[in-house]
Amino acid sequence: MSSTVNTGHTDLRAFWRDLPREGKWLLSTTAIQLLGRGLTLPFTIIYLHEIKGVSLDLAGTLMAWIAVIGVVATGPGGWATDRFGARVVSVFGSACNMAGLFVLAFAHTVPFFFLAMSLIGISGITWPAFNSLIAAIVSGPARQTYFGISFALVNLGIGVGGLISGAFIDVHRPSTFTTIYVLDALAMLIPIGLLLGPLRHVRTQVEPTQQAAGARTSYLSIVRTPAMKWLLLLTFLGSFVGYGQIEAGFSAYSREIGEVSTRVIGWAFAVNTVVIVVAQMLVLRRIAGHRRTRVLLVMAVVWACAWTLLGSSGLLPASAYAVFAVIAFHFVFGFGETLLQPTIPAITNDLAPDHLRGRFNAISSGAFQAGAVAGPVAAGFLLRHHWNLQYIVVLLVGCAAMAWSALALERRISLQVNGIVPPIKDPGVVGDGAVHSV
Template identity: 30%
Template sequence: MTKAMGSAMRRIQAGNALSAFGLGFTVPYLYVYVAQVRDLGPTSAGIVLGAFAMAALVALPFVGALIDRRGPVPVLIGAALSAAVGAVALGSAASLVTTVASAAVLGVGTAVMQPALATMIVRCSLPETRTRAFAMQFFLANLGLGIGGLIGGQIVDKNDPTTFTLLFGIEAVMFLVLAGIAMTVRMPHIPLVEGAAAGRGFFAGIRTMARHKAMMQLCGLGFVIFFACYGQFESGLAAYGTEAAGIDPSTLGIALAANTAMIVVAQFLVLKFVERRKRSRMIALVGLIWTVAWIAAGYAGLGHGSQTMATAAFISTYALFGLGEAMLSPTVAPLVADLAPESMVGTYNSAFALVKQLALAVGPAVGGPMGASLHMPYIVTFILFSLGISVLALRMGKRLTPAQDLPVPVASIVVAKNVPAEGESAVKTAA
């Protein structure tokens, strides 16, 4: 990496951490804010959360081509400013209409940040350093969310709406800080390839990507990954834990903390192991780890042990998910970047972000009702999904080039053999 790329990367990672810190102040409390503090009720809260997700689904398909044409920096600045406006408006909204509109603006801003930041990381890294760059991004994002949520929990008071206004204000300031940092980043110049799909617009980019079988397989795999893990955290798995396992609601917070703690502790411990092995095999291994996690969840709700054992097994489920997430963060996002043509990195990142958003929308809708009432089918279904991750990952690996599946140069992994010179070999033969 050049000195300029290193400087840009440090600023990008700092902005990423601060924006996650701001999100942590409000994300855990959005439902409570709408339903109880603004007294709009649970139905309205569901509508607001749906608007937050749907706005992202509407925006993401068109963001990639914009990033590839205009560059990720102006797109990130616009997204951060949009998110700041949405946060301020949400903190002062009182009616359902203004709350939904504010949530939609905030949802668009936060969703567009993801592919913009990912593209900036790609532009400021080399294939050999990209794995660690994305691992650092994931680590800082989780750390920021965790610290923000912890501090926000000490401030928030559902009997005092001004405390929520303060939280949304802090979130808006963090987004403005991100925009300010982005303005100082000097990205390496990447010339567009002549006749590239990005230059012809959104639909040409989609057609090009649809013909890329490895990317299509990765998108399908990504949907299963996000559906079977992230899409269940605060919906199906939480409902299953409280209904089937008899977990106290306060224990859900401990389980989420165990997930975050595992990510923070394990991220760089597993990095060396992950980056020196084929990506497809690492994703397959994550599928097996998550299979064990779902078996632990099954024991918690369907076993006949004590409540203490059930609680421990349930918390272990979240911790095992965290271990898998720590292994995926330096694997999946860099693979998207390595599959993308030079002029379509933004399009590929946006497409994968859209897949993630779809999974996060479908996951709770499917998992929530199953986890609450169909306990055994719920566990069996997601054990099969986890095993499916392993199968899909190994199938995808057959379509990857050696450089895409294992980007770290072989010479840095395997000690080179001591091959004798031609003359030396002749002397040994004669001897």
């Protein structure tokens, strides 16, 4: 396994200096990798409906199918990560994503669209695998810094990609859509090249310690540990209240209730990207040395303020205030994201024994994907029935539940896992003890 860094520095130059070569390769290419994703992310529904003639209902089903396949794939993906290594699983997932995007670029029939979405869904196993890879390279408090900086770079790549494709594509020229999906597919050559080249020596699979060797290592035994139960609930709620609403509930509420233009919604997403890119390093400096669960508590309050702002846009629809409220929502929401993204992955990987890291990240990914599926469904049901106030109330209750879950999690994890002091190399424990036999 490559060398690791165990530093609490949040100064960017110090962090970069202490980062192992493999970590520098990964981090320096993150924005470029996600540039391709940014080219296509805002326009898939438009591509399917207006270019390929797929009905909106079916297009929505195809988009949801990606998340469904992603949930199903996380279990085998986590096991494979622990058994064969994160590098092998990441190469396989990236290749599936490339194949799916190529199929989507040239498909004309529904079966081929489902094939494309299935392949893209399978590629979701790269998320837990990459988190395991990062945890093998970077240890201690520096993990929190790495996850935060990586998240900012992801948003930078997606944001720039969206700006480029927005200026390039034209619904009257279908070939422009084909081009961006081909470019997104070719962008997968970057992670594949890294994993087969500079990162080929990174090893994530390890033998369990003598104490852990006799314990059950099933997913059920991991989920049953007290700390993991609360962490998964927190992850699910974060996805349900947050990311599961952004492409569905936020846009629908802004258009139907706030009555703002699509251009305003575009500005709001741009503000979100700018906030994350600009604020992430500042946030990392401020949260260093603080309990991660308290950071998540603050994040829940911040998101509650964001949803209250969006809800208020319905008080004066189609007004200057509605425009302000919609844009301000993404400003505040983006700040909350900078608190969430460095903390939950760091807690997950500090909880996980090295030999189970793939499964821990897979379970976390599954909880996130489940929230991403449930969020749009709940939003569609509530807003379709014109339960606008109830929609905002549900999200505020979700934020309160996140705060409660964070405090419950705090009582079940060690100070080391909570980011107070540097963790020992491999505690092999989950919350109050080892992965329990069942």
